[in-house]
Amino acid sequence: MKLHTNVTGGGKSIVFLHTGLKTGLLDFEFQRDYFSKSYQVVSPDLRGHGQSITDNIKNFFEDSAKDLLETLDHLKISAIHLVGCSLGALVAIKFTQLFPDRISSLVISGITPIKPDNWLEMHEEDVKRQTDLLTSKEIGSYFDQIHASDWRQFIHFGKDEI
Template sequence: MISKIQQLSNNRVAHYFEQGEGEPLVLIHGVGMQAAAWTPQIEYFSKYYRVISVDMPGHGQSTKLADDASLQDFVNWTIEFITALGLGAVNLAGHSMGSLITTGVSATRPDLVKRMAVLNGVYKRTPEAKDAVIQRAEELKTGHIDIETPLQRWFGDSEIEQQAARKVKSWLEDVDMSGYATAYSAFARGDAVYADQWSNIHCPALILTGTGDPNSTAEMAIQMASQAKNGKAVVIENERHMVNLTAPDKVNNAMQAWLETSV
């Protein structure tokens, strides 16, 4: 993977990894992660595509946004990043918070998105679920980070899951607390922002999750897919929130089929 920096407005930079040639595939990770969280997909798809995996603002080496940044600010940042690369329309995939960003870009700037995919996305959380995630966001603003709870929620005891857990733990330990808190707050309050705009998404849309993900449920995936004009839900049995790391072959197969869908 080649490490690159893209200059953006206001002296900000976006850091990303790039590998391969061909049709562009842009990947956006979830809150607390970094561009390397897509490594199984970068390695697989770079044989056929120009894969670009970007650090979200305030993550990895990308400049953070203002402390009060909203989900729309992250969407606008992503639009600026894609535009700055000069690639035209891209295949855009996001995981977790990255899926909310992907939905926002796809709904508001369809000219920039050839195909879109959301992995482990959230859609119209229940009031109880929303309150819980907002509470976690507020705790982060105090400088307290609980790493063990999400690890227990996201991973089981199998060897592949524990390998992934060790990587995720290292990324969470490495995160910029200010950037993490800002992104988590936007994520906590952002699930409904573009939820009613799925009908504006006409490109091929893959919506994927695992049956073991209690926050990004199969029901949410099916609802999102049903709202899109050309949506397909894929639910992988017995997988949790970090499905792209714990079941990479199944995720890559689903994404390959999506990327081969005619537009």
């Protein structure tokens, strides 16, 4: 699937992959403004986020990497500097594994190389916080406005991911 994408600036391409429940336009705002003066900045909405509509997140990371490839091919971009944070970092890693010839550089943040000793405790806390999002009408309304797909699927998806 081709991703809904915002492109600004000109020159070599930098792709910013957003965190979970954000969108291409809501994450990396300052970086996009700064780098678009010298680079072509590509800010896609990942699968199921923003205006990239899908309810199929079963193979999210591999499918998202393939979505990004299709989007870059559509934009006629061959090599990229790839930047991802959290969920976007995991997609960036998968993209780099699958399509290394398309990568000029890779920058990731918001992930750990190994599971910490207190992983289960951290995961349970995250699941509780994220479950609380589902009960807040104000938060639900906000996410309903920025996502055309059902954003709640990502909270349910993350509950069992250990």
